[in-house]
Amino acid sequence: MRFLPHVTVATIIEEQGRFLMVEEYRDNRLVLNQPAGHVEEDESLIQAALREALEETGYSVKLSSVVGIYLFKADNGVSYQRSCFAGKAIQHHPQRQLDDGIARAIWLTLDELKQRRQDLRSPLVLACIEDYLSKPHYSLDLIR
Structure with missing residues (x-):
């Protein structure tokens, strides 16, 4: 059987x-969740991360590094390959409608997330987030 993981991105935005x-x-x-989602056809990983952050939070972001690449198998048997980036919020667009299914964007501390x-x-x-805080970050040049 052929292995076809879903290709996704996520962005850690800390302030x-x-x-x-x-x-x-x-x-x-x-x-x-972090602002995250599937990579669309003919879209780079970086383009997908920027788009998902804007669509899900209403913030334009500037990516700064790669945090890690993860492979995860969900309870339903679907596998996801997630490329996680770090970035900074550069502009908020409060009037922008968020993606369907998104209730709101919210700023939380690590302790609040653990709770x-x-x-x-x-x-x-x-x-x-723990890798973002404790492990090396990699240059965006890693992504082609």
């Missing part, structure tokens, strides 16, 4: 110890 997260509906439940661990969309959410 003064708080992380820009999205509350989104998944399976009739409100969950927390809401049961609300995380997947274990990758916290893993990416």
Whole structure:
């Protein structure tokens, strides 16, 4: 059988110890995630990360580094390959309508995220933030 993981991106956006997260509906439940989503056809990983951040949070961002590349198999058997970036919010567009399924963008501290661990969309959410805080970051030149 051929292995076809879903290609996704996520962006860690931190400002003064708080992380820009999205509350989104998944399976009739409100969950927390980084701005993240699937890469579209003819779109680079970097373009996808910038687009997803804007569509899901209403913030334009500037990417600064690659945090890591992750392979995750969900409970439903679907595998995801996530490229996680770090970036900074550069402009908020508060009047912009957020993607369908997104309840709101919210800034949370690491402690607040840990307190809401049961609300995380997947274990990758916290893993990416912990890697962002404790591991080396890589140049965006890594991405071609």
